[in-house]
Amino acid sequence: MLAAAGCSSGNSGQGEGGGSASDSPSATASAGDNTYRGTLAPPESAGDAYTYDPALAPVGAQLVATVTEAASSTTVKLEATGLLPDRGYAVHAHVNPCGATGDAAGPHFQNRIDPAATPQQPSSDPTYANPQNEIWLDLRTNGQGAGSSIAEVPFTFTDRAPASIVVHEAMSTATAAGEAGSAGDRLACLNLPIQ
Numbered sequence: 742m743l744a745a746a747g748c749s750s751g752n753s754g755q756g757e758g759g760g761s762a763s764d765s766p767s768a769t770a771s772a773g774d775n776t777y778r779g780t781l782a783p784p785e786s787a788g789d790a791y792t793y794d795p796a797l798a799p800v801g802a803q804l805v806a807t808v809t810e811a812a813s814s815t816t817v818k819l820e821a822t823g824l825l826p827d828r829g830y831a832v833h834a835h836v837n838p839c840g841a842t843g844d845a846a847g848p849h850f851q852n853r854i855d856p857a858a859t860p861q862q863p864s865s866d867p868t869y870a871n872p873q874n875e876i877w878l879d880l881r882t883n884g885q886g887a888g889s890s891i892a893e894v895p896f897t898f899t900d901r902a903p904a905s906i907v908v909h910e911a912m913s914t915a916t917a918a919g920e921a922g923s924a925g926d927r928l929a930c931l932n933l934p935i936q
């Protein structure tokens with residue numbers, strides 16, 4: 742078995758909870774895990790998590806993303822609480838940090854960048870806009886507004902990394918040619934300052 746040589750050992754990022762309930766039995770952080778969390782707030786007062794539509798992405802909702810890089814793959818897990826109950830949300834990793842408006846996050850992060858994409862016409866070609874070349878984290882909430890998703894993609898962040906995770910209005914991400922990757926308005930954003 743190969744030693745998973747990371748830069749640090751142990752569960753550096755875990756355990757600020759303070760409570761006694763160990764609510765995520767499988768969240769054993771290994772070296773190379775990075776966790777990013779934020780509480781949705783209006784852009785004027787947001788820290789690392791923004792809401793652009795408090796009716797659908799309520800102020801106070803929490804987003805937690807965990808990024809685990811392996812030798813040739815990357816796993817991103819997203820956990821959300823405080824969203825609307827029993828609803829799908831389309832979610833992806835985007836290239837730019839969150840900003841004053843949803844547009845600030847820019848297009849989807851792609852491993853192989855669609856040469857036909859432009860700022861006005863984002864990639865909608867399923868050859869590039871697909872969940873192996875992008876990071877799709879569509880989730881569905883339970884009756885309490887909590888939901889999670891996980892994406893494992895066959896690439897690592899060698900030259901470039903995504904800078905945010907954007908929650909969209911559509912309940913799932915489109916996959917058909919000409920609309921692949923589209924998911925409607927941007928409701929919320931979490932900064933993902935991957936080093």
Ligand SMILES: [Cu+2]
Pocket residue numbers: 832833834835849907909924
């Ligand atoms: Cu998106």
